[in-house]
Amino acid sequence: MATLDAGALSDHERVALVCELERLKGAAAACQARATDALRLSREVAAPQDVARSVGSEVALARREAPSSGDRFVGLSRALVHELPCLMAALTGGLVDERAAVEVVRETATLTREDRGEVDRRIASALPHLSARAAGRAAARVAAELDAGSVVRRMEAAVRSRRVTVRPAPDGMAYLTVLGPLREVVGAHAALLRRARSVVGGQCAEEAPEGRGVGAVSADTALGLLSGVFPGRMQPVEVQLVITDRALLGTGDPHRSVDEPARIPAHGSVPAPVARAWVRGAGPASAWLRRLYTSPDGRDLVAMDSRRRVFLGGLRRMVVLRDDVCTTPFCDAPIVHADHAHPARDGGSTSALNGNGKCSRCNLVKEAPGWEVVVERASPHEIVTRTPTGHSYRSLAPPLLGWGSETHPPPDLPVAGSSLPGDSVLERRLDWFFAASA
Structure with a gap:
């Protein structure tokens, strides 16, 4: 390679x-893992005392990283070789x-060997198409389904x-x-961005942007509130x-x-017991129900309510x-722009089919010469990105509940044109749900 x-x-x-070369790096990491686990097994036979720390330090030196990272790689190698064959x-x-391997191993660390193997099996086909963070979220989602109790206990321990x-x-x-519970941190970040965009857009009467961007206003707002000197309050x-x-x-x-x-979009899965507790804690005054209509197998979102009056x-x-x-593909950044795949200036429709979520950078890049984004199919929604050098990359919308979820075809398809009435069983049960928690 040096002479190429x-x-x-x-x-x-x-x-x-x-x-x-990226494929070669993955294969090399697998080879490192096999060698590391063989080293661990050999040391356990020769000198069983304090094997983990010694092997971790040696591996860290060989990999030119900190000892704690060497320890983690020893654990990663053991899981890959003995528990996660796919x-x-x-x-x-x-x-x-x-x-990606590190993310999956970390998110399945609290599972039994049998459940870990089931996670490995269920996400195997999706792994080549996912970024590292998305692979971790998929593993976490399946782990929460297989053993919600262990995931909840892990989250409770993390809160402490x-x-x-x-x-x-x-x-x-x-x-x-700030390291805190997902719900509070995501909500705080969203509130900061909303406030900052309002200030930068000139829609905030009590504060002027004064040449600052969204990031600077967000930082000033957070620091002002934390220090107790900021006069305003953030909006819900x-x-x-x-x-x-x-x-x-x-x-x-x-x-x-x-x-x-x-699932919280762009942030991953939440165990069902935790989600139910969040809704109970919010109460009927601040929790809104919006029905999502899916394909018959429950995989893809095809329509949704717009019943919330101020939404x-x-x-x-x-x-x-x-x-x-x-x-x-592999960007994994939060969506900032909902944009046209086929540009509106060229006749592209403003529709769910032609829409695609992009971060700011990718939305700008796709407008550069030689880039093209094409909608390949509607359900599941698939987009092909073509680069100036002639390479194509496919992106598939995840199942509505996240990667790793399984489809559930209904026993009978619904009657065409049917809909839920305003006083459906679902909504009556929701009223009972809030009343019981009051």
Whole structure:
């Protein structure tokens, strides 16, 4: 590889070379894992005392990383070799990288060996198409379904470790990090962004942007509130929670599990018991029910209610719920723009079919010369991104409840044109749900 003259290649060949080298890195990581686990087993036979720490330190030196990272790689190697054969095969074939393997192993750490194997089996086909973070979310979603109790206990233990930390950054700056429960942190971040966009857009009477961008206003708002000197209050912000009627209320398809995890778009799965507790805690005054209409097997979102009186932009929200994160393969950034796949200036329709969620960067990049985004099919919603060098990459919208969820074809298809009445069993059960928790 050191003698390869990349300057003599075409652009297409250069990108292909980068792709093949990435596959080689995955295969090399798998080989490292096998060698590391063999080293661990050999040491356990020769000198069983304090094997883990010694092997971890040696592996860390060989991998040029901190001892704690070496310890983690020893644990990763053990799980890959002995408990996750599908993931190990994907890593050996270069279909996933080490980061994805780390995410899956971490999210299944509390499971039994049998449940871990089931997670491995269920996400195996999706792994080559997922980024590292998405692979971890898929594993977490299945883990929450198989053993909700262990995941809930892990989340409860994590809540006890909540904290605020600070660390230095370049150029006289510093990072203030809040580690807390997902619901509160996501809600706080969304509220900050909403406030900042209002200020930057000139819609906030009590504060002017004064040349600041959204990021700067967000930081100033957070620091002002934390220090107690900011005079205003943030507006309420909606945190969407996608959950089946069966998991929330016990109604609906009796063949589905009441422990089927919920999902917060762009942030991953939530165990059903935790989601139910969140809704109970919110109460009827601040929790709104919006019905989501899916394909018959429950995989894809095809329509949704717009019954909330003060809620605007239903089409955009449908695109965000469907796509979850940026539709550029492996980007995994939160959706900022709901945009046209086929540009509106070229006749593209403003519809759910032609819509796709993008982060700011990817939305700008696809407008550059040589880039093209094409909708390949409607359900599941599939987008093909073509690059200037002639490579194509496919992106598939996840199932409505997240990667790793299984489809549930109904015993009988619904009658065409049927709909839920305003006083449906679902809504009566929701009224009972709130009354019981009052």
